[in-house]
Amino acid sequence: MTVITEANTAKARALLAELTLDEKIGMIHAAGLFRTEGVPRLGIPPFRMDDGPMGVRAELHNDSWVPLYNTRDYVTYLPSGSALASTWNPDLAYATGVALGEETRGRGKDVILGPSINIKRSPLCGRNFEYMSEDPVLTAEQAVRYVEGVQESDVAACAKHFAANSQETDRLYVDEAISNRALRELYLPAFEAAVKRAGVLSVMGAYNLVNGVRCCENGWLLDDVLRDEWDFDGFTVSDWSGVKRTKESAEVGLDVEMSVTPDFDDYYFANPLKEAVARGEVSEQDVDRKVFHVLCVMDALHMLPDGDGTRPVRKAGRYATLDYLQTALDVARESVVLLKNDDGLLPLDADRVTRLLVIGANADRVHSNGGGSAEIKALYEKSPLLALCSQLGGNVKVEYVPGYHAEQVVQDVSWQEGSLENSAGSDDADEARDCTLREEAVARARAYSEAGDPIVFVGGLDHEHDLEGRDRTDMTLPYGQDALIEALLDVAPNMIVTFVAGSPVEMPWADRAKAIVWSWYSGSEGATALAEVLTGAVNPSGHLPETFPMTLDDCPAHSIGTFGHEGHVEYTEDIYVGYRYYETKDVPVRFCFGHGLSYTTFEYADLDVRRVDDTVRVACTVTNTGSREGKTVVQAYFGLEGTGEDRPVKELKGFAKVDLVPGESRQVIIDIPEAKALGYWSVGADKWATAWGAAVYVGESVRDIRLTADLD
Incomplete structure (x- = not known):
């Protein structure tokens, strides 16, 4: 350090x-x-x-x-x-x-x-x-x-x-x-x-x-x-x-x-x-x-000369190297979240696939050159379409139709000064064009579905919607994607729905879709990671770091507090942000905090919670009960007791990611400083206080709780 x-x-x-x-x-x-x-x-x-x-x-x-x-x-x-x-x-x-x-x-x-x-x-x-x-x-x-x-x-x-x-x-x-x-x-x-x-x-x-x-x-x-x-x-x-x-x-x-x-x-x-x-x-x-x-x-940082005028040796650094492209790929692989996989639709059996239909403008887009001050002059960035073609190889015929219209976002060089004012999104609506694109996609999807060939939809957001200087006005998918997905699922119920985006979206069709995969703006090799997950080359291990609510009206920043107002905003929801609110108030969500599926399964057992000096130790045994290697995230949530104040029923206190081969069992230990495990800001005293105990919940998400115990 x-x-x-x-x-x-x-x-x-x-x-x-x-x-x-x-x-x-x-x-x-x-x-x-x-x-x-x-x-x-x-x-x-x-x-x-x-x-x-x-x-x-x-x-x-x-x-x-x-x-x-x-x-x-x-x-x-x-x-x-x-x-x-x-x-x-x-x-x-x-x-x-x-x-x-x-x-x-x-x-x-x-x-x-x-x-x-x-x-x-x-x-x-x-x-x-x-x-x-x-x-x-x-x-x-x-x-x-x-x-x-x-x-x-x-x-x-x-x-x-x-x-x-x-x-x-x-x-x-x-x-x-x-x-x-x-x-x-x-x-x-x-x-x-x-x-x-x-x-x-x-x-x-x-x-x-x-x-x-x-x-x-x-x-x-x-x-x-x-x-x-x-x-x-x-x-x-x-x-x-x-x-x-x-x-x-x-x-x-x-x-x-x-x-x-x-x-x-x-x-x-x-x-x-x-x-x-x-x-x-x-x-x-x-x-x-x-x-x-x-x-x-x-x-x-070794920038200043010594007393004799000589400068200390400073690290030189290097950039645009293969090493860090590999780092980007390593991160991207573990960031993809398998949200839903009914009937084991995924992974695709790449050896048996001869044709693949890819639908969605985000399949043929890159995102590095937008978003505000996070823009990057990337050495390269693969699109999902390129990554799928690369992953499947020449024995698979990949056909692509956009399905909806979305321009490739190119950030104007003068955006920075303009970003100091509230900006408005562009409206590129063309009903006739959009109808033609949708009809073409549905026709192709019907033909592929009837032939038993797989279909992958790649939609989501872009930096016309995820960007500095502007908030979205709602959680709906832009460019008419919801209507398109509904129409596609009518003719192709086994269509795999995937997204590239930076923020949650409403999914009114989610109960109909059998497989939903979420990926973020995941760097130069993010599309490679997505393709590897779809084809089974990588077992997904990403878990949501935020809640995906059913609708915006469910979000406490909007239903209790205020958001997006000019002049003054009230954080009336207080500490009830995200899952703290949804869990405490028992509000249904689309996908909960910490959620993420795998192509294997994990069993949790032998929970032991105890104080060790100034630490709370949470230990349990995790076993890979499936047929392939995979990673799970052991998440420990506490519900503080004896505070005399209103508190969330669950709060994340620690976690650990573990990689297990089939049949392997391992004890996972999460040590949490007691001040962090049991500490809370007392409203009455207006200072930090310590709870006398807690209910402890361990599982694979805030709602997939496998083990419980009490800490007295």
């Missing part, structure tokens, strides 16, 4: 004493769209940052959002945060971080703006595909390993967006009313884990306001919690255009201001800050604290 040492702080103090006010101010605001100013006379380089959590963004001109290079900045397209969380595998989170850190350093950057670890409050948030989960424990476990991996390469990870950046509508100005309990139990824990367990070196302040105070002016968040409670010693940076006032942001623990326009000298931390210091409105000591934090991180 990279840490700020006494040697780092000593060097930072020495350099700080030699800096002029002009030099200090140059170090804490942008001198380019992704860099600050250096101080050449002291050997201090610029601080170079870049997006994003799914790969290093294409190189841009210093003062415009126009791409700079042709071929030299291609990188590995890594799976999205949702895909990574869907693996429930912290080792893969670490491997992803290693790949991203190496490629970031290889591209000459010092800070990568990720991981994105905001909690998914509503299925409609445009950036949900970047985020990991509705649950803080799953998010924290994946985030910690991700950060550790990134920072091995002399690169700072940047945990974002601090805090509660849960909607894109009015994202620069929306004020979110959130209880202390919800903040402490849901929206802050992943950030705390990134700081205290992973030693993250950078944290990004969010655009929004929390309880009336802008996050980049929020002394409670940036000073009281982040620095004083959690002992954060790295540097903080605003989201791009997150600073709106000089004095208010200068006097709290925000260190660096970044934005989206090229008038760098006019930024709030530039000339206006210098003038505020001259007038005595802002203390130069406030400026010094910011520069000190930046210098400490720079030295921890």
